[in-house]
Amino acid sequence: MKSEKEHNVKIPIKNIKIHQPAQVEHYKPRDQIYVRKVTGVFQTLRRKMNFFFLTLFAVLPWLQYNGHQAILFDIVEQRFTLWGLTLWPQDLTLLAWLFILSAFLLFFVTTFLGRVWCGYLCPQTVWTFIFIWFEEKIEGTANQRKKLDSQKLNVNKFWRKALKHSCWLFFSLLTALTFVGYFVPVQTVFIDFFTFNSSFAIAGTIWFFALCTYGNAGWMREVMCLHMCPYARFQSAMFDKDTFTVSYDAKRGENRGARSRKQDPKELGLGDCIDCNLCVQVCPTGIDIRNGLQYECINCGACVDACDGVMERMKYEKGLIRYTTEHELEGKKVHLIRSKLLGYAVVLLIMSSLLIIEIVNRAPxxxxxxxxxxxxxxxxxxxxxxxxxxxxxxxxxxxxxxxxxxxxxxxxxxxxxxxxxxxxxxxxxxxxxxxxxxxxxxxxxxxxxxxxxxxxxxxxxxxxxxxxxxxxxxx
The missing domain is CATH 2.60.40.10 (Immunoglobulins)
Structure with missing residues (x-):
């Protein structure tokens, strides 16, 4: 048997400090993106295309043909008028053909040129850049806007913010009135709205679309492209290694680093990228194209113009960021004509022919x-x-x-x-x-x-x- 002394022996205890892992922030609030203005070939092209289609959107409902509105989708009367063509519920197959044809045209363009629809023609992008234009005119450059937002509320900040949001709301209201004018006679829409004679349904619809435009282009912006647009999710299914997308030439650009214009980057062990981050500052979705192809990229070409401007000032060859293919970046041959592209082209040709035949044979x-x-x-x-x-x-x-x-x-x-x-x-x-x-x-x-x-x-x-x-x- 153990003695009483052995029973009373205490076991030494050592305090061990357990280091808790840092708490992971699973949700990060959205950081506001201050898009920097950039000029260049692709931005000039984008602005001209935006202006053309925006003008087309505003003018089309006002055009007359044979004494009536040339384009009117009258849901109440169940009658769609397209110039000399009137479509009734019995003709909805024509609209179905038209929508299917448009979808395949989008697939064809995406396979060849990537997500250019989003960068140049998508209404979300067009209206977002228009709202950014208002910001630049009223609040100043990207750095000035960032500085203004960091200030406490004062007279200068108040009148600039009030004017900006007033312009946003007014432009959103004009957009909504024009949009509703495609479904209700446009002259009636404008006259009744500004004389307070609109019905509750029409007035409610106008304000609903106005607030949606204001929220989407003014506040949500890239959130629509990143999280809500289905096209961003399935576009990769149409991409292949010969699809032209905005890409960074890592072989030429790495290693990155700052240097003076007179220094030879090869002697410094550097590539052509000077790590100025302009490509990030001008991106409307806030991504770094140097990290590779990302679904957030809308192929607007803003980073291409920004980088080309830097390369020109540094007296380097342009095209560090450019519209190119994965095969070209790997030094392989680019196949412009390929089976997937031909398949979409054949389907487009067949469906276009069937649509034309159905319109021609349509009984009046x-x-x-x-x-x-x-x-x-x-x-x-x-x-x-x-x-x-x-x-x-x-x-x-x-x-x-x-x-x-x-x-x-x-x-x-x-x-x-x-x-x-x-x-x-x-x-x-x-x-x-x-x-x-x-x-x-x-x-x-x-x-x-x-x-x-x-x-x-x-x-x-x-x-x-x-x-x-x-x-x-x-x-």
């Missing part, structure tokens, strides 16, 4: 036949069997037309109602009528197939349309 008139459901057939006072119909004649053209109606399938029929009607341009004419026939002409059949024929009465055009229906006998 439509006829819907509605039977009287209360009584399929009745015997009139002459002892004849009579069926009652309602004909819906849709004039899809932009001119008033006169049509002649007749029926085939039964001999010696009597037509009760108008057989020649005038239908206004792009409108529907409802014609109640009935057909009667001697029972002996039906040969005892309970149901006989017939067809209604509608013909355009004109010396210039030969339009004729048949529509099947049924004629019922009394049991």
């Amino acid at each position: 008139v439509s006829l819907d036949i509605i039977r009287d459901r209360t009584e399929l057939a009745k015997e009139n006072f002459n002892g004849e069997i009579e069926n009652v119909y309602t004909l819906k004649i849709l004039n899809k053209s932009q001119t008033d037309n006169r049509y002649r109606l007749s029926v085939n399938g039964i001999e010696n029929t009597t037509w009760h109602g108008e057989q020649e009607v005038l239908v206004k341009a792009a409108s529907v004419y409802t014609l109640p009528m009935s057909i009667s026939v001697d029972p002996y002409e039906l040969n005892g059949a309970y149901m006989t197939d017939i067809s209604f024929v509608i013909e355009l009465i004109s010396d210039d055009d030969d339009v004729k349309l048949d529509k099947e229906s049924r004629f019922f006998n009394k049991r």
Whole structure:
């Protein structure tokens, strides 16, 4: 047995300090990006394209054709007008073809030139640069804007911020009014809105789109491109090693480092990149293109122009950052014509041809036949069997037309109602009528197939349309 002394022996304890790992910040609030102004070939091209399509967007709803708005997507009347073409719900296949064609055109361009749609034509990018232009004119350069935001509120800061946001809101309101003008007659939209006669639905729609424009282009900006735009996520599926994208030539640029213009970078063991960070400062999404291809890059070419300007001042060769392909950067041959690109081109050609054929063969008139459901057939006072119909004649053209109606399938029929009607341009004419026939002409059949024929009465055009229906006998 152990003695009492052995039982009372204390075990020495050593205090060990446990170092807790630094707390990882899983969510970092968005840092505001102060986009620096840059000039160059691609920015000039982008501004001219933006101006052209912005002008087109503003002018198109005001154009007139044959006394009506040339482009009007009238949802209430279920009628889409495109110059001389009027589309009705029956013609939605044409719109479907148009949307599919546009999608494949986007795929084709993306496979060849990368995400240039985002950099040069996307409304989010266009409106964001317009809002940045307001910032530059009112608050100054990127460094001046950053300094202004760091200051406490004073008179100078207040009036500049108030003026900037007022310009943003006014431009957003004009954008919303123009946009709604594509769906409601544009003159009515502007006049009713500024005279406070707009309906609640139209006024609410205008303010909704105005606030969305203000929020997207003024506040969210690159957040839309990075986190909300689906195109940014699936664009990589269309890229290959021969796709032209904005890329940094690491072989030529590394190692980076500052130097004077007179120093030889090779003697210093440096590449052509002077690590000025201008490519980051001019990027609207705030990325560093030198880190390689990133889905955030919208191919706007701002970093290309900024880098070319630096290379020119340093008397180095331009193109350290340029539109190039992965194969070119690796020193391999670039294949401009390849199977994926040819596949998209073939699909585009086929769909364009089908769309043109469908438009050319589209009937300028439509006829819907509605039977009287209360009584399929009745015997009139002459002892004849009579069926009652309602004909819906849709004039899809932009001119008033006169049509002649007749029926085939039964001999010696009597037509009760108008057989020649005038239908206004792009409108529907409802014609109640009935057909009667001697029972002996039906040969005892309970149901006989017939067809209604509608013909355009004109010396210039030969339009004729048949529509099947049924004629019922009394049991």
